Amino acid sequence: xxxxxxxxxxxxxxxxxxxxxxxxxxxxxxxxxxxxxxxxxxxxxxxxxxxxxxxxxxxxxxxxxxxxxxxxxxxxxxxxxxxxxxxxxxxxxxxxxxxxxxxxxxxxxxxxxxxxxxxxxxxxxxxxxxxxxxxxxxxxxxxxxxxxxxxxxxxxxxxxxxxxxxxxxxxxxxxxxxxxxxxxxxxxxxxxxxxxxxxxxxxxxxxxxxxxxxxxxxxxxxxxxxxxxxxxxxxxxxxxxxxxxxxxxxxxxxxxxxxxxxxxxxxxxxxxxxxxxxxxxxxxxxxxxxxxxxxxx
Amino acid sequence: xxxxxxxxxxxxxxxxxxxxxxxxxxxxxxxxxxxxxxxxxxxxxxxxxxxxxxxxxxxxxxxxxxxxxxxxxxxxxxxxxxxxxxxxxxxxxxxxxxxxxxxxxxxxxxxxxxxxxxxxxxxxxxxxxxxxxxxxxxxxxxxxxxxxxxxxxxxxxxxxxxxxxxxxxxxxxxxxxxxxxxxxxxxxxxxxxxxxxxxxxxxxxxxxxxxxxxxxxxxxxxxxxxxxxxxxxxxxxxxxxxxxxxxxxxxxxxxxxxxxxxxxxxxx
Numbered sequence: 059x060x061x062x063x064x065x066x067x068x069x070x071x072x073x074x075x076x077x078x079x080x081x082x083x084x085x086x087x088x089x090x091x092x093x094x095x096x097x098x099x100x101x102x103x104x105x106x107x108x109x110x111x112x113x114x115x116x117x118x119x120x121x122x123x124x125x126x127x128x129x130x131x132x133x134x135x136x137x138x139x140x141x142x143x144x145x146x147x148x149x150x151x152x153x154x155x156x157x158x159x160x161x162x163x164x165x166x167x168x169x170x171x172x173x174x175x176x177x178x179x180x181x182x183x184x185x186x187x188x189x190x191x192x193x194x195x196x197x198x199x200x201x202x203x204x205x206x207x208x209x210x211x212x213x214x215x216x217x218x219x220x221x222x223x224x225x226x227x228x229x230x231x232x233x234x235x236x237x238x239x240x241x242x243x244x245x246x247x248x249x250x251x252x253x254x255x256x257x258x259x260x261x262x263x264x265x266x267x268x269x270x271x272x273x274x275x276x277x278x279x280x281x282x283x284x285x286x287x288x289x290x291x292x293x294x295x296x297x298x299x300x301x302x303x304x305x306x307x308x309x310x311x312x313x314x315x316x317x318x319x320x321x322x323x324x325x326x327x328x329x330x331x332x333x334x335x336x337x338x339x340x341x342x343x344x345x346x347x348x349x350x351x352x353x354x355x
Numbered sequence: 356x357x358x359x360x361x362x363x364x365x366x367x368x369x370x371x372x373x374x375x376x377x378x379x380x381x382x383x384x385x386x387x388x389x390x391x392x393x394x395x396x397x398x399x400x401x402x403x404x405x406x407x408x409x410x411x412x413x414x415x416x417x418x419x420x421x422x423x424x425x426x427x428x429x430x431x432x433x434x435x436x437x438x439x440x441x442x443x444x445x446x447x448x449x450x451x452x453x454x455x456x457x458x459x460x461x462x463x464x465x466x467x468x469x470x471x472x473x474x475x476x477x478x479x480x481x482x483x484x485x486x487x488x489x490x491x492x493x494x495x496x497x498x499x500x501x502x503x504x505x506x507x508x509x510x511x512x513x514x515x516x517x518x519x520x521x522x523x524x525x526x527x528x529x530x531x532x533x534x535x536x537x538x539x540x541x542x543x544x545x546x547x548x549x550x551x552x553x554x555x556x557x558x559x560x561x562x563x564x565x566x567x568x569x570x571x572x573x574x575x576x577x578x579x580x581x582x583x584x585x586x587x588x589x590x591x592x593x594x595x596x597x598x599x600x601x602x603x604x605x606x607x608x609x610x611x612x613x614x615x616x617x618x619x620x621x622x623x
Binding site: 144148200235240243246248253268272273275290293296300318319320 | 473
């Protein structure tokens with residue numbers, strides 16, 4: 059891995075526009091083939107799905123819906139959802155926002171961009187939050203802010219660890235400054251949980267950006283990222299516009315984050331369940347007495 | 356009463372004669388000592404921090420600063436902080452907590468800087484850390500938005516006990532320019548976006564985000580920096596009086612609730 063990194067050539071994207079055009083030209087049946095957004099490799103959809111929606115060529119961990127994530131994460135039948143009926147209003151009277159939400163609710167079966175609840179992983183009890191990029195790119199408005207906050211508060215009250223799978227395009231513009239305030243609200247709740255001695259693990263998935271990166275996603279006690287996913291604060295195009303040059307392809311990747319000291323580890327999807335359970339066990343005060351660190355997992 | 360639209364206010368607060376933090380600090384504080392650096396990486400010129408007296412009381416001042424001319428703007432990166440600016444702010448806030456000084460934050464920024472180095476040094480983490488730490492800082496925090504309150508870059512100095520805005524100040528989740536380019540793929544329609552986003556002091560008072568509107572000199576702060584500073588000073592004095600007499604528990608609970616209650620949703 060390290061050797062590979064040493065010799066890897068940093069590709070600049072001077073031909074980006076041309077590449078984009080080529081992409082459009084390639085006619086790939088979407089339901090049969092998967093084209094990796096990181097390495098452009100094309101694989102059979104069945105193969106891609108069979109290995110857990112991971113690019114067989116470069117290992118990019120593609121997006122999962124909240125339901126898919128829940129299925130591969132929590133123990134079967136253990137999830138008890140919180141606040142499943144919460145929906146947002148249209149506080150600034152944003153044109154078309156309620157209609158957009160209605161359409162998305164019908165399409166995705168979600169009420170907003172996050173599900174929260176209590177569950178177990180390998181028998182370890184925890185509070186779980188899972189964001190879903192299919193819903194307005196998992197942007198954070200009132201509902202996401204409130205549900206995440208309540209999840210932290212529940213975890214604090216019940217002395218439970220909390221694990222949040224983050225992905226987001228940022229704060230939800232359609233709710234104006236109210237969505238900005240959700241950043242402060244969630245971080246304040248995370249702080250209370252932290253000060254009560256609770257464990258908070260963030261799992262950053264594709265893509266974690268903007269106001270979510272600049273709030274609860276970045277303040278976990280332990281920050282895990284899935285391989286090759288996009289993680290950053292500002293949008294790539296915004297930065298390219300500011301500095302007037304193309305950015306390297308690996309900019310704002312999970313690996314970039316690890317290199318610069320903003321993530322603890324990159325963990326493959328198939329090892330996440332075990333890793334999370336292991337970490338929770340390591341933070342249990344009674345495991346100190348028994349000395350059972352759970353290495354047998 | 357101010358009946359300017361949000362986009363007219365945007366013009367006003369970008370007026371090159373509008374007083375900046377550098378104009379206000381000597382008008383608001385005595386014996387101000389600037390303190391530099393985040394002790395981790397460097398000293399960000401976009402954030403000024405220091406200690407001084409406010410009407411005889413020692414306070415910590417933290418501010419994002421725009422320049423009054425090109426030279427000052429080069430030094431202050433046009434008021435757009437890098438992570439080290441937010442980390443300097445946090446260091447000084449923690450210092451204020453230690454010495455039991457209230458913190459006065461003055462905000463005027465179009466946002467946190469977006470660039471390669473900002474990403475390498477963790478712009479997101481720096482802002483997030485401030486939100487988290489300021490929420491439980493054991494000393495009163497008063498924030499005044501003087502002009503532009505640009506998204507997370509402003510919020511990083513605005514987790515506070517009371518938030519006031521100058522009457523023409525704006526506070527938004529996204530720059531009007533950014534909003535226009537997303538909505539209509541046309542950044543030049545920023546004025547329209549400005550009016551859509553509901554970002555004036557009056558709008559935000561309605562949402563429970565802004566606690567107090569500070570009057571500017573007639574026609575805008577540029578017409579009377581001294582008068583405007585006088586109004587800011589009067590407000591800070593009252594706000595500190597309200598907050599200093601509270602017990603620490605009360606202060607922190609109310610700060611938590613101030614943000615906790617913001618959100619518009621229904622449950623079915």
